[in-house]
Amino acid sequence: MTDVKDKLIANNETINWIPETIGKGRFGEWLRNVQDWSISRDRYWGTPLNIWECECGHRHSIGSIAELKSMSDNCPDDIELHKPYIDAVTIKCPKCGGQMKRTKEVIDCWFDSGAMPFAQWHYPFENKEIFDDNFPADFISEALDQTRGWFYSLLAISTLIFDRAPYKNVIVLGLVQDENGQKMSKSKGNAVDPFDALKKHGADAIRWYFYSNSAPWLPNRFYDAAVTEGQRTFMGTLWNTYAFFVLYANIDNFDAAKHKLDESKMRVLDKWIISKLNTLTKVVDEYLGDYKITEAARALNSFVDELSNWYVRLSRERFWSSELTDDKTAAYMTLYTVLVTLSKLCAPMTPFMSESIYRNLVCSINPAAPESVHLCDYPVFDESKIDKPLEDKMEEVGEIVTLGRACRNAAAIKNRQPLSRMFVGAENELPEFYRDIILSELNIKSLEFTSEVGKYINYSFKPQLKTLGPKLGKSIGELKNLLAAIDGKAAMAELDATGYLKVKLSDGEKQIAKEDLLIERAKVDGFIADSDHGITVVLDTTLNEELIEEGYVREVISKLQTMRKEAGFEVMDNIAVFAVCDAMLCGIIAKNKSQIMHDTLAKSIELVPSLPEETGYAKDWSINGTPCSLSVKKL
Ligand SMILES: [Zn+2]
Ligand SMILES: [Zn+2]
Structure with missing residues (x-):
């Protein structure tokens, strides 16, 4: 191996390691310090080493059954290549004519694992085409401990025989730990029997947990509550949304095969969720193409949350109308399109639930459709359906509503108590349609976008002792008293405008930088405010x-x-x-x-x-x- 060290390093550079650090670091380091590989082992069990030895000192490596038979006069026709049968086969020494016997060693089992790409096809004796089609592999995956094991044995043998990397992409997995981050072991009694876990949670929930929990190469703490949580938030929400559709579609005898998604009949909210669906399709496909599994799972998770807690919740009443109006049909077709596409997007991650949703929604009404979601093409996004400004506006609505709820919480006023007005400070003002959603969600009568939300927020200031102490020395006490009495709003305005606050202390005027101050928001009577992501929301809490x-x-x-x-x-x-x-x-x-x-x-x-x-x-x-x-x- 030391002879091909440079080739090993060069071939490793063609591999996409996920994460990159393992390929460059741990594995790269292993290659830079590569040692020769003694492939023989003194064991009974294993692949018999294919070396025959003669008393004259000559050694011969047999390359095929045909070669063995041609050199041997006692090789059975149906030779079994394992021990002990193979050890009875002797060959004639080409040097001295003596009897050559197989050496007693077997091959290191890591050699077997590294020979997998061609050995599995019995290549080069047959299946040349299949081998050429499948080598190098697009993708392999194993745990972190395989850098010296399988990841290496594959690359070592492939470099020796073909001088190329045997896999293009490799995802390195972290180990599974118990709830407390301890390694699972039989002796500690903290190991989970995978079959018990499968029986308890179902295969989808366990898959979903590993996909969504953390990046694949980080250790995963596996315990029941963690699996149940993912099952509830993602799978439960998706299933309930699907069940909601099925419930009303059955009541109305709604047949999706008889309708089209008609843009002229769709409401803004319909167009929004279809836009989000196409954006989701785009990013999930890109993520999976880049082997970013956790990112793909999380994108699916947050979409399903918005689908249920925003689209369906705000559209629910449309499904209650007794007549099958154009508007109700648009709602049905929108939700139908979303659910069918979602079943395909989720199919690699939650194969059983996806199959169940797909077969009921599609196969039951379309006999010509592929009979399984796993036989469908993966969805392709439609750029023309993506309306980024619409998505941005709805996102702002969501942020304002979240802030409004936080304000209500902080003021201990429940959502059922109507309030008269709210003010929003944000870069982008929203049109009436979006304001109406906010007002209805927050149970408030009116909303005004204003650049002067500062009027409703007060601030209190204290000196940052750690940084100002050394600069001001004894004057720090004087500054502290001065700040306590300062007009908070005016001071904040000055800080925002100039970046510092001018103060007159007994030893002269000083400029105090914003980062040298501890600033806290204080209440203005009758108002409650909160801000995040550059948006400030103020609620008037006065009740008449x-x-x-x-x-x-x-x-x-x-x-x-x-x-x-x-x-x-x-x-x-x-x-x-x-x-x-x-x-x-x-x-x-x-x-x-x-x-x-x-x-x-x-x-x-x-x-x-x-x-x-x-x-x-x-x-x-x-x-x-x-x-x-x-x-x-x-x-
Ligand atoms: Zn075998
Ligand atoms: Zn010999």
């Missing part, structure tokens, strides 16, 4: 009587809907409602009776001093702090 009343109404409706579910009523059941509460809440319920009845399918709401007997399902609640007993009865 009207908003408070609306908050009560929403709360009552929500409680009644919870009770409908708990009582096991069907979605379309009509109910009768009784309520016992104080005068204030009674007044609000009476005033908003028709809305409450409409939203809860109630035929009557009676305000009573105490719940009647035979009242149906009853429960005591605290409605925004006001005690209230409610009962619902199926009519």
Whole structure:
């Protein structure tokens, strides 16, 4: 091997190592220090070494059964090449005519593994075409410990025989550890039986865990809860979305084969998810082409999250309409297209679930379609369907909603309590369509984009002692007092404009840089703000009587809907409602009776001093702090 060291190094450079560092580092280092390889072993079991020796000192290496037979007069016709049979075969010494016997050694088993590319095809004795088609391999994968094992034996033999690398791409896998990052071992009792795990979680969930958890070359901690989590978030969400489609498509007898995805009938939200789908198809294909498996899995995961928690949630009511309108058809065809494409995109990662979704959605209505998702072509993205500005706007909507929810959380105002207004500071203002989504998601009446969100945020400042202490010495105490009394908004504006703050200390004027200050956001009364990714969201938290009343109404409706579910009523059941509460809440319920009845399918709401007997399902609640007993009865 030392003779071909340069060739080994040159051939290694043609291999795409994932990660690159193993090829250049650990494996490259091994090659630069390569030692000769003694391929014989003193064992019984193994491939018998093909060397015959004569007492005269001559040695002969046999290259085929035919050669063996031609040199031997005791080789059986159906020679079994393993021990002990092969050791009975002797050949005639070409030098002295004496009897040559096979040497007793076997071949290092790593040689067997490295001979795999041609040995598996019995090449060069047959299958030349198959071998040429399959060599070098596009891709191999094994664990990190194989740098001195299989990764090396393959390259060593291939370099000696063909002077080229036997594989183009190699993914190096990290080892699987237990929950605490310990190596699994039988003696420690922390090893997982793969068949138990498969039985418990299913093959898809286990595959998905390894694909999505971490880069392949990093160690994976394997434990039940980790697998279950991925199963719930990705597979569960995808399956529920699929089940949602199937449920309504069955109710409507919807046949996707009879419709087309008609752009003129699609809503903005439909176009958005189709755009996202094509972007997803593009990036997943690129990632997989680059062997970036975790990235591909994570792209699929976040798409499925947006599909379920944004597209389906905001489109749900369209599936509830009783007529099969153009709008409902557009929603069906959009979701159908997304689900079928997703089943193909996910097929390499969750093959069983993908197959099940594909066969039900496609094969059941199209007998001409390939009978398995695994026989389909991998999806190809359509550039004309990608609308980047639309995706960007919706992303901004998502960010604003997330910030708005964080504001509500921080102010401890739940989403059911309507608020009057919000302000957004962002580089790009959004058109009305997108504002409406934000307002409806956040339950707020109005939204204004403004460059002056700073008005609603105050700041407090403290000196960064570690850096300012040495610079200012004794004056640091004076600065601290000065900062405590400073006008936070004005100071922040000055910092944003100039990068520093001018202060007058007793030993002269100083410029304090932003990084020398500890800056904290402080509340302005009546407002709550949060910002991220260059977007600032401010909610006006002032509640007037009207908003408070609306908050009560929403709360009552929500409680009644919870009770409908708990009582096991069907979605379309009509109910009768009784309520016992104080005068204030009674007044609000009476005033908003028709809305409450409409939203809860109630035929009557009676305000009573105490719940009647035979009242149906009853429960005591605290409605925004006001005690209230409610009962619902199926009519
Ligand atoms: Zn064998
Ligand atoms: Zn001899």
